[in-house]
Amino acid sequence: MPAAAEATAGSRTRGRLRVVVAKPGLDGHDRGAKIIARALRDAGMEVIYTGLHQTPEQIVETVIQEDADAVGLSILSGAHMTLVPRIVELLREQEVDDVLVTVGGTIPAGDIGELEALGVARVFTPGAPVGDIVAFLRERLEA
Amino acid sequence: MTPPPATAPIVPSTYDDWLDAYGASRERDAEFVTLSGEEIRPLYTEADLPADRDASIGLPGDFPFTRGVYPSMYRGRLWTFRQFAGFGTAVETNERFHYLLDHGQTGLSTAFDMPSLMGHDSDHRLSLGEVGREGVAVDTVDDMQDLFAGIDLGEVSVSMTINAPAAIMMAFYVAAAERQGVPAERLAGTIQADILKEYIAQKEWCFPIDHGMRLQGDMVEWVSRAMPRWHPISISGYHIREAGATAAQELAFTLKDGFTYVEEAMERGLDVDSFAPRLSFFFNAQIDFFEEIAKYRAARRIWARELRDTYGAKNPKSWLMRFHTQTAGVSLTAQQPLNNITRTAIEALAGVLGGTQSLHTNSYDEALALPTEEAVRIALRTQQIIAHETGVVNTIDPLGGSYFVEALTDEIERQAYDYFRRIDELGGMVQAVKQNFPQREIADASYELQRRIDRGERIVVGVNQYTEGDDAETPIHRVDPALERKQIDRVRAVRAKRDAKPVERALAHLREAAASGQNLMPILLEAARAHATEGEIVHALQDVWGAYTETPVF
Numbered sequence: 166m167p168a169a170a171e172a173t174a175g176s177r178t179r180g181r182l183r184v185v186v187a188k189p190g191l192d193g194h195d196r197g198a199k200i201i202a203r204a205l206r207d208a209g210m211e212v213i214y215t216g217l218h219q220t221p222e223q224i225v226e227t228v229i230q231e232d233a234d235a236v237g238l239s240i241l242s243g244a245h246m247t248l249v250p251r252i253v254e255l256l257r258e259q260e261v262d263d264v265l266v267t268v269g270g271t272i273p274a275g276d277i278g279e280l281e282a283l284g285v286a287r288v289f290t291p292g293a294p295v296g297d298i299v300a301f302l303r304e305r306l307e308a
Numbered sequence: 309m310t311p312p313p314a315t316a317p318i319v320p321s322t323y324d325d326w327l328d329a330y331g332a333s334r335e336r337d338a339e340f341v342t343l344s345g346e347e348i349r350p351l352y353t354e355a356d357l358p359a360d361r362d363a364s365i366g367l368p369g370d371f372p373f374t375r376g377v378y379p380s381m382y383r384g385r386l387w388t389f390r391q392f393a394g395f396g397t398a399v400e401t402n403e404r405f406h407y408l409l410d411h412g413q414t415g416l417s418t419a420f421d422m423p424s425l426m427g428h429d430s431d432h433r434l435s436l437g438e439v440g441r442e443g444v445a446v447d448t449v450d451d452m453q454d455l456f457a458g459i460d461l462g463e464v465s466v467s468m469t470i471n472a473p474a475a476i477m478m479a480f481y482v483a484a485a486e487r488q489g490v491p492a493e494r495l496a497g498t499i500q501a502d503i504l505k506e507y508i509a510q511k512e513w514c515f516p517i518d519h520g521m522r523l524q525g526d527m528v529e530w531v532s533r534a535m536p537r538w539h540p541i542s543i544s545g546y547h548i549r550e551a552g553a554t555a556a557q558e559l560a561f562t563l564k565d566g567f568t569y570v571e572e573a574m575e576r577g578l579d580v581d582s583f584a585p586r587l588s589f590f591f592n593a594q595i596d597f598f599e600e601i602a603k604y605r606a607a608r609r610i611w612a613r614e615l616r617d618t619y620g621a622k623n624p625k626s627w628l629m630r631f632h633t634q635t636a637g638v639s640l641t642a643q644q645p646l647n648n649i650t651r652t653a654i655e656a657l658a659g660v661l662g663g664t665q666s667l668h669t670n671s672y673d674e675a676l677a678l679p680t681e682e683a684v685r686i687a688l689r690t691q692q693i694i695a696h697e698t699g700v701v702n703t704i705d706p707l708g709g710s711y712f713v714e715a716l717t718d719e720i721e722r723q724a725y726d727y728f729r730r731i732d733e734l735g736g737m738v739q740a741v742k743q744n745f746p747q748r749e750i751a752d753a754s755y756e757l758q759r760r761i762d763r764g765e766r767i768v769v770g771v772n773q774y775t776e777g778d779d780a781e782t783p784i785h786r787v788d789p790a791l792e793r794k795q796i797d798r799v800r801a802v803r804a805k806r807d808a809k810p811v812e813r814a815l816a817h818l819r820e821a822a823a824s825g826q827n828l829m830p831i832l833l834e835a836a837r838a839h840a841t842e843g844e845i846v847h848a849l850q851d852v853w854g855a856y857t858e859t860p861v862f
Contacts, residue, residue, distance in 0.1 A: 191422035193511025196552045199862035247437025290642035291675045292771040
């Protein structure tokens with residue numbers, strides 16, 4: 166069940182960015198996802214955290230239902246080269262082309278280019294400053 | 309050599325003189341706090357030692373074991389070098405096990421992949437992309453048998469890091485050993501089976517909390533009676549810390565989980581002394597050196613006191629907290645990854661000076677991927693350097709009596725008791741977990757630390773300072789994606805080949821027993837011997853118990 170951190174679609178404040186923070190796959194490493202969710206919320210964004218163990222289908226459904234501006238995928242299980250392409254593909258199938266997709270987690274450098282070529286806007290690896298992530302979303306979504 | 313100056317500096321002769329001298333000198337513009345955010349004073353003195361020195365510090369091998377659980381510690385026997393390993397199918401991991409044993413490792417530690425940890429078969433839709441990635445895929449007793457091919461299970465000690473489906477894996481292991489001709493009573497090792505910390509931190513669950521507790525309790529009860537050389541629970545703070553807890557939270561939540569398991573077993577009519585000597589612990593070794601050492605020392609003291617005085621254990625072995633340590637995965641950085649070798653060495657040294665019984669050192673490339681063989685070897689060599697070159701093993705608890713370390717030990721102990729009281733007020737640990745209390749405390753602590761890092765108050769080398777020089781490509785270990793297909797074929801082959809009747813019979817027995825109060829272990833063994841898959845067993849239990857859904861807090 167996605168937990169809406171703040172008011173959901175009906176009472177959307179105009180101009181506030183809506184971000185889905187999602188945990189695809191089976192790994193339970195949610196420290197990073199929760200920190201990012203909270204930091205984005207503290208930065209004034211509306212954050213919807215999906216909770217753990219989500220299928221690509223569930224995540225895409227949440228993105229659509231929540232009318233999100235961006236989705237951040239947190240993966241630390243090594244399954245990113247299977248799960249991220251699937252999510253990107255499902256978004257395309259649903260004709261969702263205006264949602265910024267970012268990825269965070271243990272992503273080897275060699276995979277980053279490939280993910281970006283698929284349409285991922287940015288990959289953040291462990292240690293990425295939270296401020297940079299907030300700034301990146303603002304820059305790309307508020308421009 | 310520089311000759312001494314003609315006029316020697318004034319040496320402060322009393323504490324007050326020193327305080328004046330300190331006050332008059334310049335302090336760097338830095339935080340003097342631990343990783344957990346605890347203020348540290350500029351100096352500790354004899355006045356900071358506990359008043360009842362003999363009773364609270366004591367001697368190694370003697371109550372309350374602050375200085376170590378054994379009289380001889382590392383002069384008698386070094387800690388066990390126990391590197392955690394697992395990837396691909398049982399065949400690949402079996403090769404890595406042989407490699408580690410050939411390189412001087414003295415015990416085996418099995419990492420399972422995510423589907424195995426969650427109770428899904430490799431061909432389940434949620435297993436997509438995860439099979440054999442972060443550990444080895446084990447679907448049936450046949451996988452377990454291949455995992456330990458050529459390794460005498462009557463001789464080696466094996467640790468298995470699995471929790472929600474631990475009872476099922478235990479049944480697979482016992483059934484695999486039977487096929488080697490090794491009876492259960494000869495098996496030595498540890499299974500993690502710490503279910504509470506799954507809901508708190510690691511988040512790999514199969515069943516609602518109360519049913520998860522029951523399954524674990526059935527396994528503990530059965531193992532206590534049938535497997536005298538086995539440690540049925542490794543009460544684990546490691547994942548709690550990785551999830552962002554402070555040192556005091558790691559200590560408090562882990563111990564409270566442990567007390568809860570003791571209480572559950574006693575409620576089942578087990579004598580505390582029949583199982584407590586076989587409970588073991590698993591802690592993190594983070595980078596704040598002294599804070600970690602204090603944590604281990606406080607842990608031993610609290611456990612000994614509570615087991616003796618609160619739970620009435622009479623056997624001194626029940627009072628001993630023996631623990632495994634792993635260096636902190638969360639302290640590793642993807643930036644300038646070779647720096648992680650240094651971090652790991654310091655963390656490992658804290659574990660050793662804290663008196664650990666076994667140790668896993670992380671590999672420097674683990675913020676990027678599963679480790680390469682070379683990175684694993686360096687990690688193991690790090691332990692060997694500590695053991696054989698540094699001399700820290702020559703005397704027992706070399707930091708015992710340190711004003712600072714003893715004061716820190718007392719302080720972290722005090723904080724743990726404060727948490728015990730708050731948890732008791734919520735109705736105990738199970739209730740506290742259901743109310744998200746530890747989950748919320750950890751999320752807050754983890755966020756606070758991140759803010760300190762983002763504000764630059766806490767420096768992480770290569771991350772928020774000294775960031776130049778991160779351009780070298782690190783070779784990484786790649787799990788061949790074809791292994792997922794191979795494992796799916798393996799489990800399907802088992803299903804096709806086995807006799808379906810005994811599987812159906814065992815699963816039916818399991819549903820009946822799950823609804824009644826009967827101990828499930830004998831039926832899990834029946835299912836394991838019949839080649840039932842892990843997923844089939846979990847689903848049979850979920851038919852009766854349901855699954856678990858978390859309400860996340862952040």
